[in-house]
Amino acid sequence: MSSVATAGPGAGWALLASELSVLFRRLRTWAMLIALAAVPILIAVAVKLSSRPATPGRGPLFLDRITQNGLFVAVTALVVCVPLFLPLTIGVVAGDTIAGEANLGTLRYLLLAPAGRVRLLLVKYAGAVAFCFAATATVAASGALAGVVLFPVGPVTLLSGDTISVGESALRSLLIAAYITVSLLGLSAIGLLISTFTDVPVGAMAATIVLSVVSQVLDNLPQLEWLHPWLFSHHWLGFADLLRQPIAWTSFGENALLQAGYIAVCGALAYAKFSNKDVLS
Template identity: 75%
Template sequence: MSSSDVLPATSRSDIPIRRGAGWDLLGSEISVLFRRRRTWAMLVAVALIPVLLAVAVRLSSSTLAPGEGPPFLDRVTQNGLFVGFTAMVVAIPLFLPLTIGVVAGDTIAGEAGLGTLRYLLVAPAGRVRLLLVKYAGAALFSLVATLTLTVSGTLIGAALFPVGPVTLLSGDTISVTESLWRSLLMAAYVTVSLLGLSMIGLFISTLTDVPVGAMAATIVVSVVAQILDVIPQLSWLHPWLFSHYWLGFADLLRQPLDLSSFGQNAIVQVCYLAVFGALAYSRFVTKDILS
């Protein structure tokens, strides 16, 4: 069978799609993703962020003044649950986008670079379904990386510092159980924050057969968006940047619970999903797959 028999987008319209093929493909994608040493290396690196932060604070002989260092850092010695909150602030501008850029940038370009993309398209799943599966894998990794950071921060904080009721930014105090629930809510917030970047990475991945280039481009886009977000002259653009609400999860540490930033962030990410999802679809379904 020649590549021209299976690769053009219109040549597969008469092939019946086996029911359940999409779920099989998704299971295979997730299995491959989490069997890679690279994936586990990135998750270990993410887990080490709160560990290094907590150990540094524990071994430090100086006391931080309120507001000194990253947000919540001065509260770590008082309550170990703040280790996870501080690690989230430290990780989301660079470390988490870096891992997302690697995973999302590799989705399509990685298969093309290995020469396996056209074989995936031989299976009766379709290009659109393959795109959805690849994006689902990247989105799942976003959730796993964020939960890894949260769980690691909670465990190391409890091991090195006292744990008790948490005093929120509003001055109210909540129980340990409720603070753990809010930690999970923050993890959900950060996961949603990374969905737009994941879709941008998927789109960039459809443009090239060089996975390293797609990874680097995705990371650069993340950095550029954050630079634009701190330029006052571009304040009109800030609410539309996918990174603008990344640190808005601090509103979840107020009483009563404030979900306004969560909603605004979700709307922005959905817009990026729609725009770059359409671009990825337009590019991929018309692309001649030669590898």
């Protein structure tokens, strides 16, 4: 049964405000953010208490530089969180977007509001995007704080060999956080799409998380090199260009274009499915 939006633009903003309020008042949301914030703290404490410095080339990227400069804690934590922790939390939020409402029986009331199916999908996706920003910012902020407290902070030497000030290095960290946030937008769209196919949110969450793992596994198989540029996880760790002087924006642009493609395709498929889904019976 199709619904038609008869409310003005103000209804969309009110629905978005309600969605964000519900999302960030949930205990589950705060538990995930606290868990993400704990990752850089644990990394910093482990390095601080270690009796020997990290060996270059072993462990996560930039781990061996933390003791010389605490600003690398945030970058190292983001590298650690990208393959599993961030996709896991994003999968939980994105998979719950539509399926969660259907499971609770509130989806029919949202559509009778009248919100309209397109508007509801956009609002649900906007909520998932907001969580992407919050999750990445939490890791970056926690890492920066732990680094400043536990280690010396000073000018940073980039991959290109150039040295930049503390202020500019903080800006580079924000750019890396933005890059990773953009990287997760495609996964959020996939989660939204899967969420329209089921009324069981746990199933949608699990499927989204599994797909993120599968994509990364495929991206590491040299036999499937032809497929790598099309995988949504292909550019997740491709922010090295942001640590050079001058900044090369090629990888950022390619990543944004890839994620935009996934958003467009998954968004269209989600609407096609959701527009024909009978949730009012």
